[in-house]
Amino acid sequence: MLDGWNVNRSYRGMSAEQRLADRRERLMTAAYTLYAKPGFTATTIERLCSEARISNRAFYECFGGREELLQALHERCVEESLATVSKALQDAPNTLDGRIRAGIRAYIEFTTADWRRARIMHVEVRRSGDVLTLSRQRAVDAFARLIEDASSDFPRPAPLNRRLIALGVIGALQELLIEWLLSEDQPEIDELVAVAVHIFNRSLEPG
Missing domain, CATH: 1.10.357.10 (Tetracycline Repressor, domain 2)
Incomplete structure (x- = not known):
């Protein structure tokens, strides 16, 4: 469930597929809070990436956009x-x-x-x-x-x-x-x- 997501997991020992899945979960966790407040229209990709601790390039490997x-x-x-x-x-x-x-x-x-x-x-x-x-x-x-x-x-x-x-x-x-x-x-x-x-x-x- 959304409440239980953990954004602090290490990439050590992960496959490429696992790393991609981990980044998606990081972004979902960040969006769960930021899209709720300040809201979707006020949340930039840069802010999502900062909260999820991933690069902008990694964002587009996970999602096509906000x-x-x-x-x-x-x-x-x-x-x-x-x-x-x-x-x-x-x-x-x-x-x-x-x-x-x-x-x-x-x-x-x-x-x-x-x-x-x-x-x-x-x-x-x-x-x-x-x-x-x-x-x-x-x-x-x-x-x-x-x-x-x-x-x-x-x-x-x-x-x-x-x-x-x-x-x-x-x-x-x-x-x-x-x-x-x-x-x-x-x-x-x-x-x-x-x-x-x-x-x-x-x-x-x-x-």
Whole structure:
């Protein structure tokens, strides 16, 4: 996981492939902090290289540019989040309410456990312009399918298209997490979970 990366490993005894992989991890670690703050647009390749302690030339052996590095970082954050939510859904009580609460709590707790992850996934993903458009669309689609699959065993009547409901819930979650990140009066995690669960349940009620 991102939190456990170590940028202090020696190159001694490494093959060329291992050295390349090590440099990529150094850059991913540097970007994990710098892309979160001061942010993607304010972070230069020179600063990334300085933080990762590699040369500018070595950067281009690993990534085609800052944008490719941001995409790799965002995709890793998404993959880790999906794995966490999937595990929570598997372990949840076998009821619709149980799965809803377990999945939402797992996502919110995992995302807020590290402010850098939360900023990259919910703030920088928007501030980066078109860089993460496709990556963000793939992430939203993956989470929407996860929500649909989690509720498919419980044919609770829905007034509207279930996929659109899933997309709406994802949008609400994103806004709640942005509020958590940027608000001076930061809401409690339990409050975020309660609000998100309420929104999901209300979305399934007849009009």
